[in-house]
Amino acid sequence: RGHLIRYEFGVFLPPSWVAVMMGQNLFPTGYDPRADRMPTDDLKQKAETMRRHILQSVDASPDHAAYIKQFGAASDTGPIVAKAG
């Protein structure tokens, strides 16, 4: 039922558990019945908005290598020298 057993002092938070389960193709066959209170259209709209925002943020982020180079911290650039003043 997609239920996560929570321990108060768990080293990994629930989202990590969801990711590791689904990543290994362990999908719940059921879900928390309370979810049925939300109309499907609302749910679809919320999910689509979330997906769109994530996509927009990711598209707007620079390339990983370019970002590191920006700081002069990539291994194929020269050493970083502190500038006085």
Added chain:
Amino acid sequence: MQNTNNSKCQHIVIYGDGLAAQMTVAALATQAPPQIKITWIGSGNAAPEDVFYGGVTTPSAYDFNLAAGVAEPEVVLESDAAFSYGTRYTHWGLAKGNWIQSFHVPFPVIDGVLFNHYLSQQGIYELEPFLTSAIAAKNGAFAHPPEGGGTALSRAEYGYQFDSATYGALFEKSAGKNGVKKIVSEISRIESESAGIRSIVLADGQTLTADLYIDCSGPQALLLSSLKVSFQKGRRIAAVAEVKAAAGPGAPVRTISGNEFGWTAETPLQNGVALMSVFDPESQGDIQSDLSKVEVTLGCREAAWSGNCVAIGQAAGVLEPLTPAPMVLLQRDIERLLSLLPITREMSVERREFNRLYADDFDHADLFNRSLFEGPDFPDTPYWRAARHLPADEKLTNKIAQFESRGLHVAYDLEPFNQEDWTIMHYGMGRRPARYDRIADQASPAKVGAYLANMRREIDETVKAMPSHRIYMEGLTRFLKQQNGLRP
């Protein structure tokens, strides 16, 4: 049992009349999915054992109530409930312990160290002057904490002091608004088998079948006991209780006084005061009272959920109302059930997890109660002897030992009482740490001294400026009535 275990859980029957039933039905009616049919049966009899819920909640009640369709304005306008900063213990033990077990937000952390370690560092013996809720309670003052932290008043959390009759009625009303009304009928017989309850036959011969049965029938646990789930008996206590009228709410705190034969509680309500005496049934002759007595055995069922039947509240377990433990546990039971509402009639996963969490919650709540008896000297009478004559609990021993050693709070998984509750309890019971967190020595003593003195001063000034509980309640009631378009 029919071989339809993959069929959906579509019908839930709740049995009970008292507070547990009212709160459970309201929460289900508001939060369960619409395709689940909810039927509520009650015998129509009063639930005298409701006094053992203690008439006091923790701050968690606000959110619980809201999710069950009961908003605070209704609590104020439609019940006799008053605000509560916690419980004041007096004459506790032969040393006559006297402190206010108040609710408090997480303690401030200064330079990476919890502020109570600085009290130890500075040799300051009393914690109470640093708790806004306790000082306000002492002065009989109350005001809602403002949104956003940073001020002394924002640290004063509160719960409610209530009488079961008018408080429970709020939940019954909420359930009604969501289409669930109690059917008044005695149960004639319960058809059960090893796998669970097959059906319930009512007094008029009508047969009810459900996918899930919820037992809110109080300590008798009518439904659960039909499945032969045994009760792990603890000691037995008796109570006499009454509500006396009063002109307006007294202090926003429940007062529990220890005495030779047990304890008494005085709980101010909006327009009255609830009085209760708890004692060992063997001391009956020593208690002068012509009020009728209610008795109950403390302890819990070996499993709260068996087959297709789950017990909520006292039907699952009974704790002594010395602290808000009974109400905390009742709220937790209901929330736990909601998070584990079965999807189909095959509910072994939900049952196992519910029972695991229940056992932990009951044990951990009980630890907090038992902590009140861990002291050197108490009267040598049946009540106190029974309360103290229990095998040592390793978790409790560990908690107390670590606190007394170095002010360390040992927390077990998802405990119902938190670090603040336990620290205030330890201080109230006269326990002090021998050592403090040495990281505290990094801060300058002068800076710490000034910080603490300022904290005290801010609390004193804040409390002086607060209205009395009575005046605050009058103002709030007037305001809420105006908001509702009612005559003040």
